[in-house]
Amino acid sequence: xxxxxxxxxxxxxxxxxxxxxxxxxxxxxxxxxxxxxxxxxxxxxxxxxxxxxxxxxxxxxxxxxxxxxxxxxxxxxxxxxxxxxxxxxxxxxxxxxxxxxxxxxxxxxxxxxxxxxxxxxxxxxxxxxxxxxxxxxxxxxxxxxxxxxxxxxxxxxxxxxxxxxxxxxxxxxxxxxxxxxxxxxxxxxxxxxxxxxxxxxxxxxxxxxxxxxxxxxxxxxxxxxxxxxxxxxxxxxxxxxxxxxxxxxxxxxxxxxxxxxxxxxxxxxxxxxxxxxxxxxxxxxxxxxxxxxxxxxxxxxxxxxxxxxxxxxxxxxxxxxxxxxxxxxxxxxxxxxxxxxxxxxxxxxxxxxxxxxxxx
Amino acid sequence: xxxxxxxxxxxxxxxxxxxxxxxxxxxxxxxxxxxxxxxxxxxxxxxxxxxxxxxxxxxxxxxxxxxxxxxxxxxxxxxxxxxxxxxxxxxxxxxxxxxxxxxxxxxxxxxxxxxxxxxxxxxxxxxxxxxxxxxxxxxxxxxxxxxxxxxxxxxxxxxxxxxxxxxxxxxxxxxxxxxxxxxxxxxxxxxxxxxxxxxxxxxxxxxxxxxxxxxxxxxxxxxxxxxxxxxxxxxxxxxxxxxxxxxxxxxxxxxxxxxxxxxxxxxxxxxxxxxxxxxxxxxxxxxxxxxxxxxxxxxxxxxxxxxxxxxxxxxxxxxxxxxxxxxxxxxxxxxxxxxxxxxxxxxxxxxxxxxxxxxx
Ligand SMILES: O=P(O)(O)O[C@H]1O[C@H](CO)[C@@H](O)[C@H](O)[C@H]1O
Ligand SMILES: O=P(O)(O)O[C@H]1O[C@H](CO)[C@@H](O)[C@H](O)[C@H]1O
Numbered sequence: 091x092x093x094x095x096x097x098x099x100x101x102x103x104x105x106x107x108x109x110x111x112x113x114x115x116x117x118x119x120x121x122x123x124x125x126x127x128x129x130x131x132x133x134x135x136x137x138x139x140x141x142x143x144x145x146x147x148x149x150x151x152x153x154x155x156x157x158x159x160x161x162x163x164x165x166x167x168x169x170x171x172x173x174x175x176x177x178x179x180x181x182x183x184x185x186x187x188x189x190x191x192x193x194x195x196x197x198x199x200x201x202x203x204x205x206x207x208x209x210x211x212x213x214x215x216x217x218x219x220x221x222x223x224x225x226x227x228x229x230x231x232x233x234x235x236x237x238x239x240x241x242x243x244x245x246x247x248x249x250x251x252x253x254x255x256x257x258x259x260x261x262x263x264x265x266x267x268x269x270x271x272x273x274x275x276x277x278x279x280x281x282x283x284x285x286x287x288x289x290x291x292x293x294x295x296x297x298x299x300x301x302x303x304x305x306x307x308x309x310x311x312x313x314x315x316x317x318x319x320x321x322x323x324x325x326x327x328x329x330x331x332x333x334x335x336x337x338x339x340x341x342x343x344x345x346x347x348x349x350x351x352x353x354x355x356x357x358x359x360x361x362x363x364x365x366x367x368x369x370x371x372x373x374x375x376x377x378x379x380x381x382x383x384x385x386x387x388x389x390x391x392x393x394x395x396x397x398x399x400x401x402x403x404x405x406x407x408x409x410x411x412x413x414x415x416x417x418x419x420x421x422x423x424x425x426x427x428x429x430x431x432x433x434x435x436x437x438x439x440x441x442x443x444x445x446x447x448x449x450x
Numbered sequence: 451x452x453x454x455x456x457x458x459x460x461x462x463x464x465x466x467x468x469x470x471x472x473x474x475x476x477x478x479x480x481x482x483x484x485x486x487x488x489x490x491x492x493x494x495x496x497x498x499x500x501x502x503x504x505x506x507x508x509x510x511x512x513x514x515x516x517x518x519x520x521x522x523x524x525x526x527x528x529x530x531x532x533x534x535x536x537x538x539x540x541x542x543x544x545x546x547x548x549x550x551x552x553x554x555x556x557x558x559x560x561x562x563x564x565x566x567x568x569x570x571x572x573x574x575x576x577x578x579x580x581x582x583x584x585x586x587x588x589x590x591x592x593x594x595x596x597x598x599x600x601x602x603x604x605x606x607x608x609x610x611x612x613x614x615x616x617x618x619x620x621x622x623x624x625x626x627x628x629x630x631x632x633x634x635x636x637x638x639x640x641x642x643x644x645x646x647x648x649x650x651x652x653x654x655x656x657x658x659x660x661x662x663x664x665x666x667x668x669x670x671x672x673x674x675x676x677x678x679x680x681x682x683x684x685x686x687x688x689x690x691x692x693x694x695x696x697x698x699x700x701x702x703x704x705x706x707x708x709x710x711x712x713x714x715x716x717x718x719x720x721x722x723x724x725x726x727x728x729x730x731x732x733x734x735x736x737x738x739x740x741x742x743x744x745x746x747x748x749x750x751x752x753x754x755x756x757x758x759x760x761x762x763x764x765x766x767x768x769x770x771x772x773x774x775x776x777x778x779x780x781x782x783x784x785x786x787x788x789x790x791x792x793x794x795x796x797x798x799x800x801x802x803x804x805x806x807x808x809x810x
Contacts, residue, residue: 096787104683105643105652106636111685112783115790172776172783189643190656191682245775253772262775270781276466283465283549292465296550322551323464325471376779400778412613415605415622416532418760419736421630423472423532427456430475 173198214360236382249372284392358440369407533558574720596742609732644752718800729767
C-alpha cells in the first residue's frame with residue numbers, strides 16, 4: 091500500500107518545540123479498551139481467564155486464534171498496532187524541506203509480551219526464575235527487532251493510573267525505522283559529552299560520582315553488576331534509573347551473570363516500590379540503549395544501557411503527582427527532593443512484600 | 451536567607467535530556483490538597499462558600515486574612531508557592547561548570563487569579579463582560595511581573611482530571627528569573643526560523659499557510675483578530691492553539707479591539723469544548739509570548755504570542771488519552787488526526803452551551 095496520511099502511521103514535526111509526534115490513524119478502527127475514569131475496577135484483578143485476551147487459551151483480537159497454553163512468557167503482535175510495517179516506499183513519504191509542515195512515514199511493529207500465565211502475579215511477587223524468563227524474552231525480542239529497526243522501545247505501563255488497559259502482567263515493544271524524540275536527544279547529548287570529555291561515557295561518569303563523591307546519597311540499592319539511583323535530575327517523585335555498572339551498550343550485550351543480577355535487583359526495587367504505600371505501585375518503565383538497525387554500524391560507544399521507572403504516586407496509594415499546567419507549558423516541577431525520595435526507598439524492605447507480610 | 455538546596459526552590463539539569471526540573475522543597479510544609487483518585491466528588495461544585503478558600507470572604511492559608519468580597523476577579527499570592535523570591539544572592543547559586551550535577555537558584559513568585567465570585571461558573575458560561583475582566587486581570591498581572599521576571603507563565607488547570615485542586619474558576623501565574631524549558635526552546639526555534647527565512651515570523655507564516663494553502667482544514671474558528679487551529683503537530687486529541695492574526699509579541703501588546711475579540715473567541719471555543727462530550731471539558735491552558743524582564747532589551751521580534759489548550763479527553767467525558775509508556779520514554783502518540791479533530795470541533799455549536807440547551 092502507498093502512503094496515505096489519513097490512513098497510515100506517520101510522524102509530524104513541531105517546529106516550535108523541535109519534536110515529533112507519532113500519528114496512528116489506522117488505530118481508529120480499534121475496539122476501545124481505554125480506561126474509563128471513576129469506574130470502580132480498583133486494584134483487584136478478577137479477570138475471567140476466558141474473557142481476558144492475555145490469558146493462556148483465550149481467544150484474542152481480529153484473528154480469533156486462541157493463545158497457546160503458555161507456561162512462562164508469551165509474545166504476540168499487537169492486534170491494533172500504532173505502527174505499520176508494510177507501507178510501500180513512496181515519494182511522498184518524507185518532506186524534510188518544509189520547515190512548517192514536515193512529516194515522514196513511520197514504519198514499525200508493536201508487540202506484546204505477557205510475563206506470566208497468572209493474571210494476578212506482578213513482577214515483584216514472581217520467583218527469580220519467572221523473572222529470568224521475562225529478561226530472556228526481552229533480549230530475544232530485542233535482538234530480533236534490532237536487526238531491522240533503528241530503535242526498539244521496550245516499555246511497561248503498570249496500573250490503571252498509568253492507562254494500562256489490561257491488568258495481566260505484560261509489557262509492550264514498539265520498534266521503529268526512526269529514532270523517536272527521547273532516543274534522538276539522548277544520542278546527541280551522550281555523544282557531545284563523550285567528545286567533550288575525551289571518550290568518557292556520561293552515565294559511567296555519573297555512576298562513579300554518585301558512588302564516590304556523593305557517597306550514595308541518591309542510591310536506592312546496588313549489587314555487583316547493577317545500580318538503582320534516584321537521578322539528581324529526577325522529575326517524578328520516586329523516579330529511579332536502573333543501570334549496569336559496566337559499560338554496556340544494549341540489552342543484548344548483558345552477560346549471564348548480569349542477567350541474573352538484573353532479575354535480583356528488579357525484584358528488590360519493585361518490592362520496595364510496592365511497600366512504599368502498600369499498593370501495587372503504578373509506573374511506566376522502559377529500556378534505553380544504543381540505536382540499532384542500520385545505526386548500529388555507527389560508533390555508539392558514547393551510549394550506556396539504562397532503564398527508567400516513572401511512577402506517579404507521591405503521598406499514598408491514591409494521591410499522585412499531576413504533570414499538568416506549569417509542567418506542560420513551562421517545566422516539570424517536584425516538591426520532595428531526589429535525596430529524600432532515595433532515602434525513603436532505601437529504608438524500605440526489599441525482601442518481604444507487604445502482601446506476604448500480612449499473612450505471616 | 452542564603453541558598454540551601456534542601457529548603458529553597460532551584461532548578462536541576464538533566465544532561466541526558468538537555469532539560470531542567472524545578473525543585474520546590476519548601477512546599478513540603480504545604481497542607482495536602484492533591485486530588486485523591488477514585489473519590490466520588492465527580493463534576494459537581496458543591497463548595498461551601500465558607501470552606502472554599504477561593505471564595506469571597508473566605509479565610510485562606512497561613513495568614514488567616516479573609517478574602518475581600520470581590521465582584522469580578524481577585525488576585526493573591528499563592529500561600530504555598532513553588533517559587534521563592536527572597537533568596538539572597540549566593541556564590542553557590544549556580545554551577546554551570548559541572549556537566550553532570552548542574553543547578554541554579556529559582557527565584558520567582560506564584561499568584562492565583564480567581565475569575566469570578568461564583569464557584570460554579572466556568573469561563574464558557576460567563577458573560578463577555580465577566581471574561582473581559584479576566585483578560586484585563588491577566589494583562590495587569592502580566593505587566594506587573596514582566597518588569598521583574600524573564601518569564602511570566604499564566605496557566606489554568608481545569609477539572610479534577612487535570613489535578614486541579616479547587617473547582618472554583620481560577621488560574622495561576624508563575625513568574626521566574628529564568629526561562630523554563632518550553633520558553634527556552636521556543637525562543638531558539640523561532641529565532642532560527644526568523645534568521646533562516648529573512649525575518650519572517652514562524653507562526654505568522656504558519657497562519658498564512660493554514661488559511662490559504664490548506665484552506666482552513668485545521669481551523670476550528672476565527673474572527674477578525676484571532677484564529678483557533680488544531681496545529682498540524684498537535685499531540686493531545688483535541689489540542690488547539692489560539693493566536694492573534696497580527697504580529698503581537700506579548701499579552702500586554704493587545705489593542706482594545708483585540709482584547710474584545712479574544713473574549714469572544716475564547717467563549718466560543720470553550721462552548722465547543724464543553725459541547726463535544728457534554729461535560730465541563732478538562733484541560734490545561736496557558737500563554738506563551740516573548741520573554742520579559744532583562745530579556746525584553748533583546749530583539750524578540752521572532753516571537754508571536756499564542757495560547758495553548760491541552761485537553762486530555764478522547765472519546766467521552768470519562769475516557770482520556772494517557773501519555774504514558776511509549777510517550778514518556780520515546781515519543782507522543784495520537785490516534786485521531788488533527789484534521790479530524792478540527793472538523794469535529796468546527797461542527798459543534800459555539801453559541802449554545804449544552805447546559806443551557808437542556809433547559810429550553
Ligand atoms: O497548584 P495546584 O493546583 O494545587 O497543583 C496543580 O498545578 C501545579 C502546576 O501546574 C502542578 O505542579 C500540580 O502537580 C497540580 O496538581
Ligand atoms: O496500548 P495500551 O496499553 O492500550 O495503551 C496505553 O499505552 C500506550 C503506549 O504507551 C499509550 O499510547 C496509550 O495512551 C495508553 O493508554
